[in-house]
Amino acid sequence: MITGATAVTTVKASGLSPIIASRRTIGFVLLAILIVVAGRIGYQQLDWVTHYPSAWVLPLSDWISAFFEWLVYDFRFFRDSALEFSARDVTRGFGALLNYPLAFTESLFFSGFNGQVPALPWVTVVGLAFVLGHWAGGWRVALIGGLAFLYLAVFGVWQASMQTFALVIVTVPLVFSLGLLFGILMARHRTFETLVTPLFDMLQSMPPFAYMVPIVVMYGVGNVPAMVVTAVFAVPPVARCVALGLKSISHELIEAGLMMGCTPLQLLCKVRMPAARETLLVGLNQGIMQTLAMIVLASLIGASGLGSQLLTSLQSLRLGQALEQGLAIVVIAVALDRLSRAYARKPPTYSNRSLSAWRRHPYLTMALVFIPLSIGLAHFIPALGVLSDTQTLSTAPWWDAKVEWVTVHWYDSVQTFRNFMLMQALIPIRDFFQSTPWVTFVGLVALLGHRLGGWRLALGSSVLMLFPVVTGLWTQTMTTVYMIGTAAAVCIVIGFLLGVSVAGSQRLSKITLGLCDFFQTFPSFIYLIPVVMLFKVSDLSAIIAVLLFAVVPMVRYTILGLRNVSPRLLETVTQQGTTRWQRLVKVKLPIALPEIMLGISQVIFMALFMVAITSLIGTQDLGAEINAARSGNDTGRALVAGLCIAFLGIVADRLIGAWAKRKKAELGVR
Structure with a gap:
């Protein structure tokens, strides 16, 4: 950084000499004027300019469409053998694997298990958010987490919110795992980083809607394709964060690990990653926020939850409901952002193994006690499980009234x-x-x-x-x-x-x-x-x-x-x-x-x-x-x-x- 009197001198004396700078500027302006004039003349005289x-025209879109049509309908692995399968079989098989944890989390938070075991009551989720927040960042984060999930229950968007939350819970580990893998490879191999950086630039610059289409062709529609689209969108920033953290470690620390006889895997797991912990957790935070943003957009290809309801409300111009559902998404985003940031700042803790398990892990003990207690209370008090429409609040009529007032009084x-x-x-x-x-x-x-x-x-x-x-x-x-x-x-x-x-x-x-x-x-x-x-x-x-x-x-x-x-x-x-x-x-x-x-x-x-x-x-x-x-x-x-x-x-x-x-x-x- 610039400091002191040296910085003042640098600021005053920076840049090229005035004469050279002015000549280059004049030349740049003259060339720009020449290009504009030539283009205008060509626009009037030459059809190929107009x-x-x-x-x-290069029929690139036709070539790409033809390639995907061939890939989906004609290409086969091990053609004319007992092991023959198509590219779509591979993607659908991968989708089926992703569907197992997704089905479990949806049952846990939203739909229940086979109609016999109900989903977690809202009071249980609110309490767990409070405990998790206090463990990660103290009372302030605990209140943010608990009140955020309480808002979802009280304002009647619990079911849709839990659908979205279940999707996030499964997608974030996938995104972070892929980001961690790519980040490690980028940090260790310069050639790999050189090859993958333009791809990441393109994916981060391209609107996600563009690569939704090939993913729909290969995976169909629904929650699983939404997870794949989200991974494509969210992995690049996570990988960049991981690579940055691993490359910023001091050489002295790495040399100390090598002198102690660490293998490459031990050096990565025992030295590099702990030293880059804070940056890696910032990457996790980025993955959570990118995942939540993309899962809302993925409602256009069948993702369920708040995004789907918000899109339906917007298309039918029910702006009050749309705003209420949008605020619910913001509440989830704020809660997850604050929890992940607090965890990223939380210093490592070391427990005394001579203590009993419940004293070494008080928050885990508290959660294990609270879960059955709250589920039992919800069984006897149904309102603690799911609030009915008469027990919830809604601001949609108020917003609709404001919209109508604005339309009437401000329209002209x-x-x-x-x-x-x-x-x-x-x-x-x-x-x-x-x-x-x-x-x-x-x-x-x-x-x-x-x-x-x-x-x-x-x-x-x-x-x-x-x-x-x-x-x-x-x-x-x-x-x-x-x-x-x-x-x-x-x-x-x-x-x-x-x-x-x-x-x-x-x-x-x-x-x-x-x-x-x-x-x-x-x-x-x-x-x-x-x-x-x-x-x-x-x-x-x-x-x-x-x-x-x-x-x-x-x-x-x-x-x-x-x-x-x-x-x-x-x-x-x-x-x-x-x-x-x-x-x-x-x-x-x-x-x-x-x-x-x-x-x-x-x-x-x-x-x-x-x-x-x-x-x-x-x-x-x-x-x-x-x-x-x-x-x-x-x-x-x-x-x-x-x-x-x-x-x-x-x-x-x-x-x-x-x-x-x-x-x-x-x-x-x-």
Whole structure:
């Protein structure tokens, strides 16, 4: 990090000399103008610039669809032998294995066992959540866990919540096991990490709806395919976290383990993993949150529980019920997030083996005593088992009344604002992007890549941006760029201003970061509710939903970037007589700019994640392509559209990353 007077000198003297910098800037601007002018002339004179010829379109989607059709219906292992089986037999067999633990957890929390043994009463689950929370993090976490599950019971969403919870309980160990395996391999083998990193980048950039289609083709629909989709979505961040933790261990610790005669397996299990425990548990937390977010989306392929009910309520415009079900998802997410975070921070404990078992494990003893006691009470007091409709509360009528009031009293004002934004701002912006020649856009991306990272970045970015052109999805891609660009621009401005305004106060920063944590637990579906309620179905609704979902990382990274500026540096520049405004503009922002740019990158990724979801309210972009392909099980169409979105995210991430790296080098920030 930059500290003291050296940092001040670095900030003042960073970058190229003014003459060289100005020449390069002038050359960059002139080349950009030349590309734009040439593209405009070509747009007017050359048909292949105006409309990419259909004869040049690469039928990649047809090839992918044909491959999956061959894989499902024609390909056989050990053909013409007694052992012959198909690829679908393999996937269905794997699905059957996953179904065993899932059936058990559903029976335990939701349906009961063969109609003879009932599921766990709500009072039992609430009590166990309280005990687990106290063991992990004390009274505060215990209250959060207990009250969260109590809310689910009291507000009448217990059955659906337990369906979702049962699915999470089985999926998280699968996700973490796969993430742990990939993370270990990435940490030990650089070649493996080099090969798998682009795949993880693509999976994290591609909307999950895109790879739902091939998974449905191979696995069918239901809870098991939902688990597979969730694993594909959630494993990459867990694996990255595990690899980071294992690679950050000091060489001295590893050498000490080797000197003590540890085998490679012992070194991993006895040295590396315990030393990286905190980072590994952060990966577990990420796996839990990603799993819960994806299982809600997987309701589109038959996953039961709260996600399915929420989707049904949204489609029938029962907004009060939808909001209530959405809040239940948030409650589960908050409870699991706080429990996993508390466990990640919990220091290892060592028990005295001379003590009796119940004294060495008091929480386990308490749970074993409470379970039969609470089940027995629920047998005699049915309300402790399952609350009837007359015994539960519901806020849906209140929300429906508010929706009706807003519709009656705000309708004219909201519609006036909606029409103004569409006609005066959004439609002209959309027309501008859609009329931009593909050669101009690709050329400008290549020029920017060369400016920030050299020829290699320029070539890679331009090739990725040519993919939508050669696959015939350029118009849909430009529509996506218009929507994501508009939403991201507003996110960046609002998030930056909010982050700057609270970063100066430790108390406000803590409160704001806490709110960011809270809103990040909201499933993406939730953000469709207020916009549909107020703005109906339109591009404005989709952009506002993206804005609400994606603004959080911009606020977070702005605060963290500004708060991480060295106090010694601030003290030094204050002693030199700088004003508060000068310290912000001349010192804090230049040093925090790389982190702020990372926030912008996260905004873009989260906005791209929302593309397929906002297509549910009537957009006409790449998300609509994926949604149409999902409805028709068109594997090739879904994957090609998903790759277009993924490549947009990768290009944006690479350009922003190159800029941040360059800026850090100029500022001397490590």
